[in-house]
Amino acid sequence: xxxxxxxxxxxxxxxxxxxxxxxxxxxxxxxxxxxxxxxxxxxxxxxxxxxxxxxxxxxxxxxxxxxxxxxxxxxxxxxxxxxxxxxxxxxxxxxxxxxxxxxxxxxxxxxxxxxxxxxxxxxxxxxxxxxxxxxxxxxxxxxxxxxxxxxxxxxxxxxxxxxxxxxxxxxxxxxxxxxxxxxxxxxxxxxxxxxxxxxxxxxxxxxxxxxxxxxxxxxxxxxxxxxxxxxxxxxxxxxxxxxxxxxxxxxxxxxxxxxxxxxxxxxxxxxxxxxxxxxxxxxxxxxxxxxxxxxxxxxxxxxxxxxxxxxxxxxxxxxxxxxxxxxxxxxxxxxxxxxxxxxxxxxxxxxxxxxxxxxxxxxxxxxxxxxxxxxxxxxxxxxxxxxxxxxxxxxxxxxxxxxxxxxxxxxxxxxxxxxxxxxxxxxxxxx
Numbered sequence: 001x002x003x004x005x006x007x008x009x010x011x012x013x014x015x016x017x018x019x020x021x022x023x024x025x026x027x028x029x030x031x032x033x034x035x036x037x038x039x040x041x042x043x044x045x046x047x048x049x050x051x052x053x054x055x056x057x058x059x060x061x062x063x064x065x066x067x068x069x070x071x072x073x074x075x076x077x078x079x080x081x082x083x084x085x086x087x088x089x090x091x092x093x094x095x096x097x098x099x100x101x102x103x104x105x106x107x108x109x110x111x112x113x114x115x116x117x118x119x120x121x122x123x124x125x126x127x128x129x130x131x132x133x134x135x136x137x138x139x140x141x142x143x144x145x146x147x148x149x150x151x152x153x154x155x156x157x158x159x160x161x162x163x164x165x166x167x168x169x170x171x172x173x174x175x176x177x178x179x180x181x182x183x184x185x186x187x188x189x190x191x192x193x194x195x196x197x198x199x200x201x202x203x204x205x206x207x208x209x210x211x212x213x214x215x216x217x218x219x220x221x222x223x224x225x226x227x228x229x230x231x232x233x234x235x236x237x238x239x240x241x242x243x244x245x246x247x248x249x250x251x252x253x254x255x256x257x258x259x260x261x262x263x264x265x266x267x268x269x270x271x272x273x274x275x276x277x278x279x280x281x282x283x284x285x286x287x288x289x290x291x292x293x294x295x296x297x298x299x300x301x302x303x304x305x306x307x308x309x310x311x312x313x314x315x316x317x318x319x320x321x322x323x324x325x326x327x328x329x330x331x332x333x334x335x336x337x338x339x340x341x342x343x344x345x346x347x348x349x350x351x352x353x354x355x356x357x358x359x360x361x362x363x364x365x366x367x368x369x370x371x372x373x374x375x376x377x378x379x380x381x382x383x384x385x386x387x388x389x390x391x392x393x394x395x396x397x398x399x400x401x402x403x404x405x406x407x408x409x410x411x412x413x414x415x416x417x418x419x420x421x422x423x424x425x426x427x428x429x430x431x
Contacts, residue, residue, distance in 0.1 A: 018093035029089040036108055039081045050077060054085065054100060063087065065102040073105050082108040117220055121247060129229040135253040136234040138266065139202045144171045145266055146201035146233070148191045149259070151176045155209045159263040167267035173201055179208035184218035189227045196231060204231065205262045206248065207238030219246035228252050238262035380415035387412055401426050
């Protein structure tokens with residue numbers, strides 16, 4: 001059929017019709033649309049893409065969610081799961097199929113749950129349960145570490161392995177509790193109370209591995225959050241993978257991206273500490289050796305200075321001793337000199353004694369002459385006598401006629417003897 005006939009009859013090719021359908025869909029659905037539907041015929045391909053159908057029971061549409069988008073989904077996609085999706089309407093010409101390209105997927109009703117979660121979060125923040133001022137520091141070297149988690153699974157094994165490797169000096173207590181399901185919040189609260197009551201651990205780790213949002217919902221429980229905030233023991237919240245964040249992460253003293261990271265945060269690294277101590281020991285020994293070397297140098301310098309000083313002092317003393325030796329007189333000469341000095345001193349002493357005796361004799365003669373001139377005996381020598389009363393044992397001189405009476409005994413002392421007499425008559429000179 002010629003081209004003119006096709007145009008006359010308005011005949012289109014399949015490609016042209018597909019292009020018009022694609023254009024029509026693009027013009028009618030310029031943006032993404034939101035659907036509430038149920039997943040069916042779900043398949044995951046080796047490429048990582050998801051292929052499934054979305055149905056509401058009356059109609060069904062094919063859908064695809066490529067690897068880059070489904071990595072951000074926090075639920076386990078499966079047949080029968082009711083979801084809310086945002087998608088683009090796409091017509092795929094090669095097979096002539098209308099297909100929905102899903103950009104986002106969440107469990108149906110998640111919007112309401114998220115609103116409740118945000119309201120609880122705002123309430124906890126308003127009450128100050130998330131304030132950094134009330135959060136406790138972790139102990140630097142805990143003696144016992146407590147784990148509040150499920151005793152089964154890889155999470156607890158990973159934490160035990162890390163704790164034993166990093167800090168084998170600490171014991172570990174596992175407080176068993178469900179980490180998902182209806183009973184999980186109450187079991188977690190009970191486990192936390194047991195740890196607080198026992199008072200055996202210095203730090204607690206509460207958490208679990210990653211999962212869908214509904215699996216992590218236990219860690220958004222209000223009672224659990226308040227129990228974590230009120231716990232007197234420092235507590236690390238480690239819920240889900242790094243991109244997940246629950247309310248316990250906000251009220252705990254510290255948040256870890258994963259349980260394994262929490263185990264690393266809670267304990268020091270013993271091999272690293274030993275290495276640091278070894279390095280410090282080496283630095284201390286090096287510093288000590290340096291100080292010892294410096295002290296030894298100072299000691300040697302001091303010894304040298306002391307030796308020089310002692311040598312100088314010894315030489316000075318030796319020179320002084322030699323001078324003294326040169327000035328030293330032999331004993332015989334010294335005795336001779338001293339004997340000469342003694343003889344000289346004896347001579348001077350004899351002269352001094354003789355001169356002293358002469359001077360004393362002269363003074364004594366002079367004084368004797370003066371005494372003789374004043375002595376009554378000298379008067380007696382010239383013929384005078386001394387008249388004394390002799391009527392008592394004591395002889396008293398008579399200086400007046402009034403001193404005696406007639407017939408009184410008297411004594412007359414002359415220069416060469418005494419005379420005893422009696423007063424015969426008393427005659428007074430006329431006045």
